[in-house]
Amino acid sequence: MQVTLLLSVALSLASARPYPAGPETALRDLVKRELEARKVVEGDASGITDQNLRDIDEIIKARTGKSLFDEDVEVTISDLDKLPAEEEDAILEVFTHQVQVQDDNRVDNKKPSEETKVAAQDPPSDPEPKPKPEPEPEPEPKPAPPASTPPNRKNRPAEQGPSPETRPSNRDDGIPGDPKPGKTFPKFGRTDMSNYMDVVNYWRGAMGLSKLSRSSALEKEALAACMQSTPLNLQHTQGLGAQVLAPGKPDSFEYVFVGGWLCERNTLPGIGAACQLISKGIPGETGWDYQGQTGHADILTDRTITEIGCNHANGVWGCNMT
Structure with a gap:
């Protein structure tokens, strides 16, 4: 069985410095591409946290009676421009943080000015589709990277035991106030596949x-x-x-x-x-x-x-x- 989520996301970002002209359209396009690439199969999706999956599952169950965690359920995010006017706040909360754009290592998310909505299965037709705006030059934002998506848990080793003790060393003077001091920290050198x-x-x-x-x-x-x-x-x-x-x-x-x-x-x-x-x-x-x-x-x-x-x-x- 396949359930189709229809999402429309308008993202407004501000930072300590202004973005170049026309960033909102480019950022909306970026969010749209990110969301349309997502698939959820039996409650497992790359790049979507477990909590977000649970939030999405509550929305889907309320609308369709189906759960993302049911066997053989596939959810595809698509057709972001064809939506009924419902579920704005819930979907917005789930998805707006999935794509982050950084300017000077800072990102401030504002609530979108347009509606974000969700529908399940057989979306209503849109007899008068809106013309697509002319694309504007997309800025080159720096990522404000998380330490990646949640790690792949397939065949994940057992959880670690108690924190190991640090072996004594003549370099083990740490920093002032460090409760578990480690080595004196050098500047990062160039390290790659060779070392x-x-x-x-x-x-x-x-x-x-x-x-x-x-x-x-x-x-x-x-x-x-x-x-x-x-x-x-x-x-x-x-x-x-x-x-x-x-x-x-x-x-x-x-x-x-x-x-x-x-x-x-x-x-x-x-x-x-x-x-x-x-x-x-x-x-x-x-x-x-x-x-x-x-x-x-x-x-x-x-x-x-x-x-x-x-x-x-x-x-x-x-x-x-x-």
């Missing part, structure tokens, strides 16, 4: 965890996810092991590994100094918006994983672990 394993095992060692082995099979799985993703649209694969994704430059693996993923739990031993520095901003790097997520850090610090494979493509870093 990412050094980064992985260095920081796992700083947290008192065992080293991981490099897996070419996991690297291929991570590359597949990066190839189908963009910095604003991270798409997990459903292959080997657990998977984490985040936007990042080809030579900024360490910044992504620590700042994008591990610092979701900035109280982990050994990383407090790094996370505090990252929170103040690193010149030349984009800041992180964790949105309350901790799943990436939990996977990367799990004591049961033994292998890892990471890769980069399309401005996205990805790692798979087993």
Whole structure:
């Protein structure tokens, strides 16, 4: 059975600095493309959080009597311009934060001025479709990346146990006031595919965890996810092991590994100094918006994983672990 969600989203964004002329039309087009690419099959959708799925499910059940979590249910988001005037606030709350555009690492979302609506199955026809506006030049916004979409939970390792103790070191002087001081934090160097394993095992060692082995099979799985993703649209694969994704430059693996993923739990031993520095901003790097997520850090610090494979493509870093 297929249920079709019809959504119309008008997004108005403001920031500390004004955008270039004509950003609202470009941003609406961006939101429309993002939403129309979404599919929900049996309650599983890339890029939509579990809470958002539950919110959408309540709307669908109220309108159709069907649940996203019913077996063999597929929801496709399409035809965003053909809607009845209902459910504006509910759908707006669910979707407006799915696409984020950053100017100087800040995004302020305002309530859209137009209605956002939802219908299920057999949408009413629109005898007088509105002409599409002439496209305006689309700005080149910087992403205000979360530490990626929620991690792929397929074959996810068991949740980590108690936080490991930091092994003593003559570099373990941390920062003032750090309850679990870690190593003195150096400036991030250039790290890429040639030396990412050094980064992985260095920081796992700083947290008192065992080293991981490099897996070419996991690297291929991570590359597949990066190839189908963009910095604003991270798409997990459903292959080997657990998977984490985040936007990042080809030579900024360490910044992504620590700042994008591990610092979701900035109280982990050994990383407090790094996370505090990252929170103040690193010149030349984009800041992180964790949105309350901790799943990436939990996977990367799990004591049961033994292998890892990471890769980069399309401005996205990805790692798979087993």
